[in-house]
Amino acid sequence: MKNIQDAALTLLLRQPIETHILPAHLYRSDSLAQEIEKACVPKNDLSRTDILNILVKYFYAYIYPDSMDSSINLKDISVCFNQFIHRRLGTPLLWDKIDLRRSLLKYGFSLAMLADLPKSAHIFHEIALSKIDPDKFKGFFLGIDIGAGTGILMLAQMVAARKNEFDKIKITGIERDKPTFERTRLIADKLNLGTMLLGDAKKRLTYSFLSNDSVTFISNETLPGVSARLWKEDFIVINKMLFDSYETLLRLTHFFPNQVYARDKSTERVIILNRDNNFYNTNQYPLRLMYPYAIELDNAACPLTEIGWEYAALLQDPWPDILSHRW
Ligand SMILES: C[S@@+](CC[C@H](N)C(=O)[O-])C[C@H]1O[C@@H](n2cnc3c(N)ncnc32)[C@H](O)[C@@H]1O
Structure with missing residues (x-):
C-alpha cells in the first residue's frame, strides 16, 4: 500500500529545472565569507557578477548556515534554488527530505525576497555602493534595517560602511517574524553583520537602542507591490513614527529607498515621498490609498517592475521567469 501511495504522490512532483542558475563562467568557487571580504575592500570594484555570487551563496548559507566558509559548487546551489521554488x-x-522542506516553508517569505535575484542584486548594488562621508558621523556607522527578513540589506549596509572606511559599525536589523528573526540572528552573528532585534518597527519602543548618535543609514523595504495600496504594508506608518520621535537623529541619514513614487490610479496623480516630506507628510489625496510604482535607483525613477533587468539577463533561462518576485 505504501508503495502505491508513494507512486501516486510522485506523479504530482514538479521536475527540477535542468540549467544551473548562473552560467558556469560567471560562478566562482570562493566561499561566501571570501566573497564578502573582497566586496568590502574599498578599492575593489563590486561588479554585477560579484553581487550575484554573493547573493546565491548567501541564499545557500541561509539554508545551510555552516557552509559560509566552504566552497560550494554551482550544481549544489542550483539544486537548492530548485528545492526552494518547488x-x-x-x-x-x-523526496524524503522532510526537515529541509519544513525549513524552506518556514523561511519561505523572506527567502522569496532574496530569491528575486535581479531585484535583490540591484538594491544591493544601490546600498553597498552608497557614498557616505564618515566625518559627518564622527566615523561611526549606525545603520538600521527595518523589516530585515534574511538580513541581506544588513550585509549591503555593512559593505557600504566598510567601503566608506568607517571606524566603528553598528547595524541593527528589526524583524517581527520570530522564526525569521531567529535564523537571521544566527546568520548575522556568524557573518558579523550586526544585531537582530525581534519587534514591531511601527512602535517607538523598538528603537530604544538609539541614544544620541546620528543614524547613518536606514533601509526600509516594507513597501507593497504595484497592485496593492500603500496601507497594505507599514512603510508610511513606520516613517511617521520614526520622524515624529527621532527627527534630530535623522538629519544626515541616508535612506533606501530615498524616493518612492506613489500614484493614484484613477487620476494618474503622482506623489514623491522623500526626506523633504519625511516619507509620509503630504497634504494630498489620502496617501494610504495610493499605489507604489517606482523608487529611485541610480539617481533616476525606476518602476518597481523593471528593477534588476540587467541582472536578469545574466541568469540562465528559464530562471528569471521562475524565481519569486519582490514586487
Ligand atoms: C519585503 S520583506 C524585505 C526583507 C528584506 N529587507 C529584504 O530586502 O530581503 C519585509 C520584511 O519586513 C518584515 N516586516 C514587515 N513589517 C514589519 C514591521 N512592522 N516590523 C518588523 N518587521 C516587519 C516582514 O516580516 C518581512 O520579513
Missing part, C-alpha cells in the same frame, strides 16, 4: 508542490529533489 517547496510547496514538491519535487524529486525534496
